[in-house]
Amino acid sequence: MTAASTTAVPPTRTAAALTAVGLRKSYGDKVVLDGIDLTIPEGTVFALLGPNGAGKTTTVQILSTLLPADAGQARLAGHDLVREADAVRAAIGVTGQFAAVDNLLTAEENLLLMADLHHLPRREGRRRAAELLRRFELTAVARKPVATFSGGMRRKLDLAMTLVGDPRIIFLDEPTTGLDPRSRRTMWETIRSLVADEGVTIFLTTQYLEEADQLADRIAVLDRGVLVAEGTAEELKRRIPGGHLRLRFADERRLASAADLFGTATREGEALALRIPSDGSIPALRSVLDVLESVALEAEALTVHTPDLDDVFLTLTGQAGPQKENAR
Structure with missing residues (x-):
């Protein structure tokens, strides 16, 4: 009688939502990105930190198809950034530093407008709008003009509009700038639930080091167009004396x-x-x-x-902490 043979099952590996190799971008003689590499697993939060002019916004613009790279390759949600740009756009959502909402429309009208831009059938658009209003606790103010909303409510609506197209990767460029501490923490909970409940991947840039510490599975520090460090918050802190x-x-x-x-x-x-x-x-x-x-x-x-992330940032970049990025 022979013993039953067993076949070892290899450990499962999380697929990459985003990979980039050798991304470069220059404006004349000024090098903005100097060959950066990224790998971001699905269903995680990745934070990109850096001082003014480090290249964070340029990175987001390239990866969201808004700006061509001079060199390098990238794949998002399984699609080539250049050859399959339309498929990439269909798989991503982008929320900028300032809420891109129409103040003259109501919250519901803003969402329905976004549904039309995504070419959703009318019934599906209304269903999606109602669902997002509930998720972001905006149902009670759904038919009020956005001009009457607080900063926190506007940011929630802005993120809800990004979700109308059901993106798998969301770029959040300083999503809580200008929010009070309570609204900021509400936004953090929303971001966590998107990742935990729906497996969405978040690419976050932020001026708040605590925000990266609280939310990010992995953090990269960009300085003068070069990635100078990457790891979990704890790994980065342990590198600093x-x-x-x-x-x-x-x-x-x-x-x-x-x-x-x-x-x-x-x-x-x-x-x-x-x-x-x-x-x-x-x-x-x-x-x-x-x-x-x-x-x-x-x-x-x-x-x-x-050491905290402030110490990490100071040591790696020689600056006391990231400020709101106005330049490229």
Whole structure:
């Protein structure tokens, strides 16, 4: 009797919603994009950060077919950016920095206008408009002029209009600029639900580092047309010096004993605390705890401090943080 054979099943890999290789763009002698490569999996949020003039808006314009690249290739939703531009446009949605809504029309009329532009049948257009009004909690104001809307309501309507065509990839260029904190967080929840519930892929540019930290599965930093770093928020933070573990002790004696164990540590005498340089990883944390346990020394509290995205941005670009991008 022979044992039944088993065939190993390879792990599933998420398909790429967007890939770009060697994208370049110049205006005369000024190089705006210098050969950038991107791979963004389906159903994820990708954030592109960079200072003024780094090339973020140019990247979005090229990938959304609004501007031709000088060199390089890209595929979006399985379609070639150049050879299948119409198919790419059908698969994407673009929401710019400022709400592209008609103030003289009502919210419902704006959505129906967009449905007409997408050549949806009249009944389907009305169904889609009603569905989006419900999703964005705009049903109660559906027949009010957009001129009466708050900034947050206008941004929600703008995103709803982008969704009329049921895009698989959405470019959000600074989607929460000018919104108050409550409206910004409402927009974040909307973006999260698009990804989680519908598998939409989001390509986000933002001037708020916290926004990228909260939303993005992966973040890339663009500086002078070159991608200088890419990874998860935590991976990027670990690349920057300044992270540490902070141990607090019950008395001066225990603090002194711990300081003797860690030569690179910094004492905070009044706080009875010790700061130990660390990348914040689990192995680093375990190593410190093992040393303390080996001499039966116990800390009253332990906290992990890692650099934030502001530190990452400052270190990688030499600037304190991205501002609203007015130039290319």
